[in-house]
Amino acid sequence: MILQAINVFKQLRPDDFKMLAVMERGMRHYEFVPVDKLSVLSGLASKDVDYLLDRLSKFKLIVRRTTGYVGYRLLPAGYDALALRALVERSVLEAFGNPLGIGKEADIYDALMPDGTKVAVKFNRLGRTSFTRVKKLRPYAPSCSWVYASRSAAKREFDALQRLHPHVSVPKPIAIDRHVVVMGLIDGVELANVAGITEPGIVLEDVIENVKRAYQLGIVHADLSEHNIVVKPSGEVLIIDWPQWVPTSHRNAKELLGRDVENVLKYFRRKFKLKWGLPQTLEYVTG
Ligand SMILES: Nc1ncnc2c1ncn2[C@@H]1O[C@H](COP(=O)(O)OP(=O)(O)OP(=O)(O)O)[C@@H](O)[C@H]1O
Ligand SMILES: [Mg+2]
Structure with a gap:
């Protein structure tokens, strides 16, 4: 199974990323970011916003609120797409590969750096299970809990790798963005x-x-x-x-x-x- 963000990455255009980034900002304050807010934050006309929201929903990167006001929030796949885009722009990643390990708390894929170095990319998935559980109980659960939990897991791991490498035998820390850590690939x-x-x-x-x-x-x-x-x-x-x-x-x-x-x-x-x-x-x- 390949990550949804990797599946659709090549089809995403600058405006798609712009809308995802706007939604990321909006999620600091909203459970679901209201559509008019998305228009203000992006500076795009509302018909362009509607078009982008429709595309991103079809790509399964965002999800629409089903009751009350019309609003959207990022899905973990949308968050993955933002991190991958940033890592590509920073010239850390060039091509995405195959799963190395899919688990409860992280999905790990191999990838290539522009110079051909093979790396492991770890997508943290904390708060995923508890989020679904909370959501069933209360429609107004703090939607960002998985964002912060996954981000801080990445930060903590990267911090440890930086302190330990190369004195302790651990993967080499290469880069971090949001909830994603890039590290040396281990053949083992x-x-x-x-x-x-x-x-x-x-x-x-x-x-x-x-x-x-x-x-x-x-x-x-x-x-x-x-x-x-x-x-x-x-x-x-x-x-x-x-x-x-x-x-x-x-x-x-x-x-x-x-x-x-x-x-x-x-x-x-x-x-x-x-x-x-x-x-x-x-x-x-x-x-
Ligand atoms: N740097 C790496 N190079 C190669 N493979 C790796 C690397 N890091 C992790 N893996 C593979 O991915 C698996 C899961 O990685 P890790 O233990 O870091 O995540 P986890 O949070 O335990 O995820 P899970 O919930 O899947 O156990 C590892 O057991 C290993 O097989
Ligand atoms: Mg593990």
Whole structure:
């Protein structure tokens, strides 16, 4: 399944992006931006506004309010389109590729930079599920909650990658726009899906070493597991998925670090019969 924004991106024209941007601004104040407001903000005649709103609705980038006054709001796909457009204009992205991972909290695609470098593009999708739930209960739910939740997840992850790279083995941070993070593409497989490892002890040591280096830089991952560790064909590991990191000064940092390390040790105990003790490993990480 390819992202709707990628599907329609080539058909979008400057006026379409202008209308999407106007809607983004309007959504700071409105649940659904009233059509007359869109006309004022865009400086376009109302028949041109109607034409654009119709196009963007057909492209499934915006949605119309079904009751009360006539208004529209961006769908996540419209927000994706704005971010992609900005990244193209900034010469970060040139061509979009295929899905690498589609999940509850993020969709990840590969893409090309103008110089041919392959990158991973992570579209954060926070607040998506809770939004639908809220919407069913109350028609006037704060429509922007997913925008802010997804944006701040991107910001937090990019911030962590910038602090950690290259001292800790993480994807290289390349760019951020809105809820989208562009980072180095890893050729590798999630630890959970690696069929067999010849030297599991070395891999585990590598993971713990990286956890220690992150800790020394003041960062605890806080969602570490075999799903957020990628193993390269060379056997080298990378730790991914950092939006929920906490600083080591956080009051729950020790507890979260304990859970991170325990998850990893449990996995290696179950899968590879490696029996590392939790207290000693934690002492090594924090020592
Ligand atoms: N830089 C990258 N290079 C290659 N693949 C990546 C990269 N980042 C993430 N992936 C792939 O996408 C998957 C999901 O990424 P990540 O863990 O960052 O997001 P998530 O929030 O956990 O999403 P999900 O809800 O799908 O688990 C990873 O398990 C990995 O397979
Ligand atoms: Mg993950």
